[in-house]
Amino acid sequence: MSKQMRRLGTRFIQNPKKVHMFLLLGFCMTARVGTELSAAEHKSLPQFDRVVIDANFPGGYQVEVADVNGDGRLDIVGLGGGTCAWYENPTWKKRIVTSPKETPRIISSATADLDGDGKAEIAIAYEFEMNEPKLGRLLLASQDGTDTWKVTPIAQLPSIHRLRWGDVDGDGRRDLVVAPIFGPQSLPPAFQQDNAHIVFFRTGSNPKAGRWTAERIGERPVLHAIEVRKANGGDVVLTADNLGVGRFQHGPQGFSSKDLSPGAAGTAPKRGSSEVHLGKLSDGRVFLATIDPWHGQDVSVALSASAPAEGHETEGPFAERTVIDNGIKEGHALWVADVDGDGDDEVFAGYRGPGTSVIAYDFNGHEWTRSVLDPAIAAQDLRGGDIDGDGTPDVVAIGGSSHNIIWYRPRK
Ligand SMILES: [Ca+2]
Ligand SMILES: [Ca+2]
Ligand SMILES: [Ca+2]
Ligand SMILES: [Ca+2]
Numbered sequence: 001m002s003k004q005m006r007r008l009g010t011r012f013i014q015n016p017k018k019v020h021m022f023l024l025l026g027f028c029m030t031a032r033v034g035t036e037l038s039a040a041e042h043k044s045l046p047q048f049d050r051v052v053i054d055a056n057f058p059g060g061y062q063v064e065v066a067d068v069n070g071d072g073r074l075d076i077v078g079l080g081g082g083t084c085a086w087y088e089n090p091t092w093k094k095r096i097v098t099s100p101k102e103t104p105r106i107i108s109s110a111t112a113d114l115d116g117d118g119k120a121e122i123a124i125a126y127e128f129e130m131n132e133p134k135l136g137r138l139l140l141a142s143q144d145g146t147d148t149w150k151v152t153p154i155a156q157l158p159s160i161h162r163l164r165w166g167d168v169d170g171d172g173r174r175d176l177v178v179a180p181i182f183g184p185q186s187l188p189p190a191f192q193q194d195n196a197h198i199v200f201f202r203t204g205s206n207p208k209a210g211r212w213t214a215e216r217i218g219e220r221p222v223l224h225a226i227e228v229r230k231a232n233g234g235d236v237v238l239t240a241d242n243l244g245v246g247r248f249q250h251g252p253q254g255f256s257s258k259d260l261s262p263g264a265a266g267t268a269p270k271r272g273s274s275e276v277h278l279g280k281l282s283d284g285r286v287f288l289a290t291i292d293p294w295h296g297q298d299v300s301v302a303l304s305a306s307a308p309a310e311g312h313e314t315e316g317p318f319a320e321r322t323v324i325d326n327g328i329k330e331g332h333a334l335w336v337a338d339v340d341g342d343g344d345d346e347v348f349a350g351y352r353g354p355g356t357s358v359i360a361y362d363f364n365g366h367e368w369t370r371s372v373l374d375p376a377i378a379a380q381d382l383r384g385g386d387i388d389g390d391g392t393p394d395v396v397a398i399g400g401s402s403h404n405i406i407w408y409r410p411r412k
Helices: 003-007 010-014
Strands: 019-022 025-032 048-054 060-066 075-080 083-088 093-098 108-112 121-126 137-143 149-156 160-166 175-180 196-202 213-220 225-229 236-241 244-251 254-261 275-280 286-292 298-303 322-325 331-337 346-351 357-363 367-374 379-385 394-399 404-410
Touching: 048 075, 048 083, 060 108, 060 394, 060 404, 075 108, 075 394, 075 404, 083 121, 093 121, 093 137, 093 149, 121 149, 121 160, 137 160, 160 225, 175 225, 175 236, 196 236, 213 236, 213 244, 213 254, 225 275, 236 275, 236 286, 244 286, 254 286, 275 331, 286 331, 298 331, 298 346, 322 357, 322 367, 331 394, 346 379, 357 379, 367 404
Parallel strands: 060 379, 108 160, 331 379
Antiparallel strands: 019 048, 025 367, 048 404, 060 075, 075 083, 083 093, 108 121, 121 137, 137 149, 160 175, 175 196, 196 213, 225 236, 236 244, 244 254, 275 286, 286 298, 298 322, 331 346, 346 357, 357 367, 379 394, 394 404
């Protein structure tokens, strides 16, 4: 038995077939990004252990890395097929939060300990139906005893699609940012009749009671994904939508918006951007990593002109996007993390179309090298966090047609 297996805990030692060592099959792409870095050391990607968290999760759609039980270890929350489940670190015992009876057509979750009692609450979006954008509901699941969850209805929200916690009004309390994908009057196939209306909820003095109040943030056409980032004066909402990447920030006159990047050209709804995260390089510059256009084929990077001051990372300006891969099919998963410790964030992208894979892109100072991490997952979502507490960020993906949840653990 290898040292890697021993380190993974009893469940995996008892089931050694669950751990596969993946050798990275890297090859260089030709894309060149920005000016070359002079003295910086750019490490190459480590190998990853592929740890199966669940091999039988029907319709897997979204994954989170969050401490659910408050023991200081990051757990994994997966959803899809009407079910929300969490997996307890380090045994990865699976527990059901909600079932298809409570959360049919589940689409998103956002986990955080809202009342500070050490037990996380999970906001859940469900009753999503792509071609019926008038449907959609939000509830809060809270822990009621050791292994049971109580659900509290919060609101009906047409076309509800993405949830993230963040303090967008800067009052020191968590708000729930809710991004529908379409406006309620939108019609297939282009969905351009009505913009998606982004809102945030203040959860009040007793969040578990569910008496939340909504406030408008703004609107964008065909809004596929959001990222909430720390910023001066209140967290910023980045959007990936048919206009590309947008940025919304709270101020004295409400929210102001700004276009950061146009994404890909094309005919609606296949234009703009589909996923977005903000990454950083070792020289202090930041970049928008995107999948473009909607459910698209491109993985792109748009670099900031200079190194921004802390709290101003999302402000730009950003250079025109550089496509670092144009060969993914139905791209749906994106993450950034510095897994080799050289100060540059790697980009991780996953897709669910033919060829299904999770791919890593590593900046070597000149270009982004592409490595297939795992072809055996129809990735719908990617997240990360230091799951094993070794100081190196880990990456987790959930697959839809492959019905699996996989932890990619960088080797030391
Ligand atoms: Ca935990
Ligand atoms: Ca709590
Ligand atoms: Ca790195
Ligand atoms: Ca780690």
